[in-house]
Amino acid sequence: xxxxxxxxxxxxxxxxxxxxxxxxxxxxxxxxxxxxxxxxxxxxxxxxxxxxxxxxxxxxxxxxxxxxxxxxxxxxxxxxxxxxxxxxxxxxxxxxxxxxxxxxxxxxxxxxxxxxxxxxxxxxxxxxxxxxxxxxxxxxxxxxxxxxxxxxxxxxxxxxxxxxxxxxxxxxxxxxxxxxxxxxxxxxxxxxxxxxxxxxxxxxxxxxxxxxxxxxxxxxxxxxxxxxxxxxxxxxxxxxxxxxxxxxxxxxxxxxxxxxxxxxxxxxxxxxxxxxxxxxxxxxxxxxxxxxxxxxxxxxxxxxxxxxxxxxxxxxxxxxxxxxxxxxxxxxxxxxxxxxxxxxxxxxxxxxxxxxxxxxxxxxxxxxxxxxxxxxxxxxxxxxxxxxxxxxxxxxxxxxxxxxxxxxxxx
Amino acid sequence: xxxxxxxxxxxxxxxxxxxxxxxxxxxxxxxxxxxxxxxxxxxxxxxxxxxxxxxxxxxxxxxxxxxxxxxxxxxxxxxxxxxxxxxxxxxxxxxxxxxxxxxxxxxxxxxxxxxxxxxxxxxxxxxxxxxxxxxxxxxxxxxxxxxxxxxxxxxxxxxxxxxxxxxxxxxxxxxxxxxxxxxxxxxxxxxxxxxxxxxxxxxxxxxxxxxxxxxxxxxxxxxxxxxxxxxxxxxxxxxxxxxxxxxxxxxxxxxxxxxxxxxxxxxx
Ligand SMILES: Nc1ncnc2c1ncn2[C@@H]1O[C@H](COP(=O)(O)OP(=O)(O)O)[C@@H](O)[C@H]1O
Ligand SMILES: [Mg+2]
Numbered sequence: 001x002x003x004x005x006x007x008x009x010x011x012x013x014x015x016x017x018x019x020x021x022x023x024x025x026x027x028x029x030x031x032x033x034x035x036x037x038x039x040x041x042x043x044x045x046x047x048x049x050x051x052x053x054x055x056x057x058x059x060x061x062x063x064x065x066x067x068x069x070x071x072x073x074x075x076x077x078x079x080x081x082x083x084x085x086x087x088x089x090x091x092x093x094x095x096x097x098x099x100x101x102x103x104x105x106x107x108x109x110x111x112x113x114x115x116x117x118x119x120x121x122x123x124x125x126x127x128x129x130x131x132x133x134x135x136x137x138x139x140x141x142x143x144x145x146x147x148x149x150x151x152x153x154x155x156x157x158x159x160x161x162x163x164x165x166x167x168x169x170x171x172x173x174x175x176x177x178x179x180x181x182x183x184x185x186x187x188x189x190x191x192x193x194x195x196x197x198x199x200x201x202x203x204x205x206x207x208x209x210x211x212x213x214x215x216x217x218x219x220x221x222x223x224x225x226x227x228x229x230x231x232x233x234x235x236x237x238x239x240x241x242x243x244x245x246x247x248x249x250x251x252x253x254x255x256x257x258x259x260x261x262x263x264x265x266x267x268x269x270x271x272x273x274x275x276x277x278x279x280x281x282x283x284x285x286x287x288x289x290x291x292x293x294x295x296x297x298x299x300x301x302x303x304x305x306x307x308x309x310x311x312x313x314x315x316x317x318x319x320x321x322x323x324x325x326x327x328x329x330x331x332x333x334x335x336x337x338x339x340x341x342x343x344x345x346x347x348x349x350x351x352x353x354x355x356x357x358x359x360x361x362x363x364x365x366x367x368x369x370x371x372x373x374x375x376x377x378x379x380x381x382x383x384x385x386x387x388x389x390x391x392x393x394x395x396x397x398x399x400x401x402x403x404x405x406x407x408x409x410x411x
Numbered sequence: 412x413x414x415x416x417x418x419x420x421x422x423x424x425x426x427x428x429x430x431x432x433x434x435x436x437x438x439x440x441x442x443x444x445x446x447x448x449x450x451x452x453x454x455x456x457x458x459x460x461x462x463x464x465x466x467x468x469x470x471x472x473x474x475x476x477x478x479x480x481x482x483x484x485x486x487x488x489x490x491x492x493x494x495x496x497x498x499x500x501x502x503x504x505x506x507x508x509x510x511x512x513x514x515x516x517x518x519x520x521x522x523x524x525x526x527x528x529x530x531x532x533x534x535x536x537x538x539x540x541x542x543x544x545x546x547x548x549x550x551x552x553x554x555x556x557x558x559x560x561x562x563x564x565x566x567x568x569x570x571x572x573x574x575x576x577x578x579x580x581x582x583x584x585x586x587x588x589x590x591x592x593x594x595x596x597x598x599x600x601x602x603x604x605x606x607x608x609x610x611x612x613x614x615x616x617x618x619x620x621x622x623x624x625x626x627x628x629x630x631x632x633x634x635x636x637x638x639x640x641x642x643x644x645x646x647x648x649x650x651x652x653x654x655x656x657x658x659x660x661x662x663x664x665x666x667x668x669x670x671x672x673x674x675x676x677x678x679x
Contacts, residue, residue: 008512012509019501020498020499250494255497259485259486259514259554259555260485410461411462411463
């Protein structure tokens with residue numbers, strides 16, 4: 001009976017907190033709309049509407065006239081027909097083009113002169129090689145029955161093939177050093193040229209090609225777990241801090257303290273409320289990321305564990321800050337001063353590898369780093385995040401204990 | 412005695428918020444703690460509620476010690492804190508129902524009609540006027556059907572009409588023990604069976620309104636003769652003697668003391 005009453009009190013307080021939050025426009029905005037906006041904006045900025053622009057300079061011209069060779073044209077058309085890349089053919093030299101467009105994020109592919117000639121030659125050699133392996137097999141087994149002349153001719157051919165070098169076709173791909181998307185396009189190009197060559201060697205008609213459609217990781221895959229963790233953090237550190245300090249200042253705390261509600265129950269209710277928000281935020285982000293960027297990730301049980309640990313950890317911090325500062329403005333200012341640097345230094349908005357060494361060291365001291373990194377690993381890349389889970393678990397227990405201690409039920 | 416306080420002291424840094432306060436509250440009476448701002452009313456009442464820890468002295472509420480048994484006290488008393496606030500974005504009904512559920516207490520509709528908030532059931536707390544907010548607060552204080560109710564400045568900041576309405580609600584609490592604080596003499600005089608006057612942390616008087624008047628107030632006789640004469644008198648016999656000794660039957664008035672006079676005298 002006592003346990004039932006306890007549960008009823010905890011649930012009712014969580015519901016009251018949750019209802020109050022649902023009805024607060026700024027609460028809903030900062031908890032849901034803001035992260036969704038960020039995901040949409042950053043996802044689109046770095047994605048370019050689903051296709052990446054790729055500029056191409058084609059230097060393979062027909063003899064004497066300024067017209068592209070048939071093969072290079074076919075290559076470009078095929079590249080353009082893949083869903084990942086939008087080809088824009090330009091003229092001039094690569095150096096001039098890059099200089100003229102240095103403010104844009106340009107990715108440029110250069111098709112070298114004699115592309116058609118070398119490609120054809122390379123294919124011919126590859127085919128002859130495969131033919132000769134058959135011939136050598138025959139010679140090895142049946143040489144006694146083959147006329148001397150024929151053997152001589154075959155030997156001549158083998159020597160020619162050995163001496164002839166297979167021409168190399170060097171495609172040059174220019175991309176900005178810190179362009180997060182450049183490697184994605186490089187991957188696409190790589191897969192494409194491999195398939196182009198394969199078709200060239202194996203099939204009769206090298207212009208009929210088929211592209212393997214694969215989905216690489218997009219910026220949204222990177223941002224989604226980052227934003228989920230970052231906004232679970234702000235919900236606790238900023239949201240809960242201001243709620244707690246406001247309730248204290250207005251005496252709601254005192255009022256709750258003079259009921260059978262116990263401090264532990266109040267703490268539990270806040271943790272439940274924050275966990276509920278975290279789950280909702282996760283679902284909203286999943287839906288938006290799937291609809292807008294076809295991100296297919298779904299949190300596994302391990303991801304949910306991390307999400308819960310994060311919600312507990314940052315509720316603890318919120319309760320500590322809210323209890324330390326009675327003045328709501330001061331509490332919120334401090335909370336912001338903690339939350340924003342934490343957000344920017346933890347690899348939520350950009351990869352840690354892009355930051356200078358000393359900032360990477362600082363990032364290792366920030367709880368959010370372990371949260372967003374762990375969630376990204378568990379949700380997207382599918383690796384082992386148990387180290388992150390252990391760190392978060394320990395921090396969650398510590399900060400929850402400190403938070404419960406900081407909340408004062410009487411003076 | 413439902414409340415017994417002995418030599419209660421509370422010190423904040425250099426301020427002695429309570430200085431050896433001793434008083435008793437009887438079961439089922441309405442007891443007012445009257446004093447100016449900063450006198451120590453809230454400090455006293457919140458120690459009795461188990462919310463603050465006294466520096467020294469003793470206090471028992473419902474037979475429980477205010478430090479050792481504060482958890483038992485907090486569950487058994489009804490409290491309206493000074494500047495009561497509830498969950499802003501919850502409705503009247505939701506707030507009252509929340510508090511009732513914390514006690515496993517009274518039915519929400521019953522509480523709502525007890526304080527006359529039927530019309531405002533669905534209105535959010537933040538949209539209510541000061542008087543209506545106080546009524547929500549009183550309903551919340553009654554949610555656990557307590558025998559002892561503390562009301563800290565229940566009418567401060569209300570307009571005169573809302574104040575009178577709140578008085579009515581408090582009058583209806585008769586049958587329970589009510590301890591209220593106020594800085595309005597009128598309120599103490601109107602509601603309270605007994606009044607403790609507190610000044611700078613000290614109880615300077617504690618009695619029924621009539622007794623206070625008898626002890627601290629002087630009767631006055633005003634005679635409208637050639638000139639207006641005002642005399643302080645001890646008793647009605649004295650008035651009779653004075654009137655007899657007048658040479659003509661001049662018009663006269665007898666002025667009885669008000670609590671206000673006593674209060675002003677004691678406070679200054
Ligand atoms: N938490 C506190 N810290 C420091 N001083 C306090 C505190 N609470 C009250 N005081 C001081 O104690 C005195 C009595 O305050 P209070 O009990 O609130 O008076 P009242 O309720 O009669 O207006 C005041 O001088 C006030 O400044
Ligand atoms: Mg007060």
